[in-house]
Amino acid sequence: HKGLKIMQIKSATFGQLQNNCYLVTDEASGRSALVDCTEYSDKMKDFIGDAKLDYILLTHGHFDHICAAPQAARAFGIKIYASETEDAMLADTSLNLTGRYFESGVSFHADCLVHDGEELEFLGYKWKVIATPGHTSGSVCYYVPEEDVIFAGDTLFQDSYGRTDLPTGSSRELVDSVIHKLFVLPEDTMVYPGHGEPTTIGYEAGNNPIACYR
Numbered sequence: 001h002k003g004l005k006i007m008q009i010k011s012a013t014f015g016q017l018q019n020n021c022y023l024v025t026d027e028a029s030g031r032s033a034l035v036d037c038t039e040y041s042d043k044m045k046d047f048i049g050d051a052k053l054d055y056i057l058l059t060h061g062h063f064d065h066i067c068a069a070p071q072a073a074r075a076f077g078i079k080i081y082a083s084e085t086e087d088a089m090l091a092d093t094s095l096n097l098t099g100r101y102f103e104s105g106v107s108f109h110a111d112c113l114v115h116d117g118e119e120l121e122f123l124g125y126k127w128k129v130i131a132t133p134g135h136t137s138g139s140v141c142y143y144v145p146e147e148d149v150i151f152a153g154d155t156l157f158q159d160s161y162g163r164t165d166l167p168t169g170s171s172r173e174l175v176d177s178v179i180h181k182l183f184v185l186p187e188d189t190m191v192y193p194g195h196g197e198p199t200t201i202g203y204e205a206g207n208n209p210i211a212c213y214r
Contacts, residue, residue: 005124007147009192012047014038017064020194022151025051026123033057033122035142035151036194040068040075048072055122058082059153059194060139061089062166063098063106070108079111081120083131086138087113095167114140130181134174135162141182149190150201156182156191158199161210175213183211 006027011020015038022035032051036059037044053076056069061082073080082090089095093105114120116131120142128143132155139162143150154162156178164171182191187202205211 007123007125007144007149009149010047011192012043014041014044015064015067018195019064020192020196021047022192023048023051024123026125029124031123034072035059035192036065036153037069037072038064038067040071044068044072054078056080057122057127057142057151058086058090058110059141059151059155060136061086061096062136062154063096063101065153065194066090066096067098067102067106070106073111080108081112081114082110083129083138083140084113084115085131085133086110086136086140089136089138089168097166116140132174132177132181134164134170134172134177136166137168137170137173139177143185143189148186148188149192150182150185152182152191152193154194156199156204156208156210157193157196158191158204159208160196161208175210178208178210179214183214 008025010023019038025032033055035057093099099105114129118129120127130141135154141152183205185201189201191199
């Protein structure tokens with residue numbers, strides 16, 4: 001008999017840019033994954049609480065999404081996952097912008113590099129990696145079809161989309177990623193973005209300004 005799986009998604013905002021970090025937990029096992037990691041502060045420690053953290057998944061390499069990933073990974077003895085295309089940005093303080101905003105920049109490599117279309121087995125679910133270049137060249141979204149959810153990083157927001165004027169950004173690629181990679185998903189897919197409120201693919205396909213480029 002297979003136990004009932006319930007995916008619990010908890011979010012909180014961190015840092016000056018009010019980043020969303022997501023703690024995703026399989027209630028049956030109590031195992032969790034953290035999507036993006038802005039800071040390893042008391043607030044973050046309270047947010048994680050007594051969760052059994054197994055993974056840190058990074059959507060892209062900008063400072064406000066990655067700064068505390070190495071610290072949290074060390075604290076829990078776990079691995080960091082990021083796109084193979086983004087690993088150079090994680091290590092380069094000028095590309096990841098930590099050199100611009102902090103006295104000592106943050107530089108590291110992910111433990112596990114993922115690629116477009118890869119299916120990861122986390123917490124008893126299949127997480128599909130969708131490469132969505134545009135905001136950065138190595139931006140990825142993590143899609144869990146069984147739960148109809150996608151963690152979109154800074155690629156797609158409610159009524160908006162990611163900026164493309166930072167290192168490795170491309171507006172042409174972003175439009176292509178959103179329209180051909182995300183808007184083709186089921187309409188009721190819940191989108192959990194890197195900033196702002198959750199939304200759905202159906203709502204954004206009908207209302208997001210980027211839809212006019214189709």
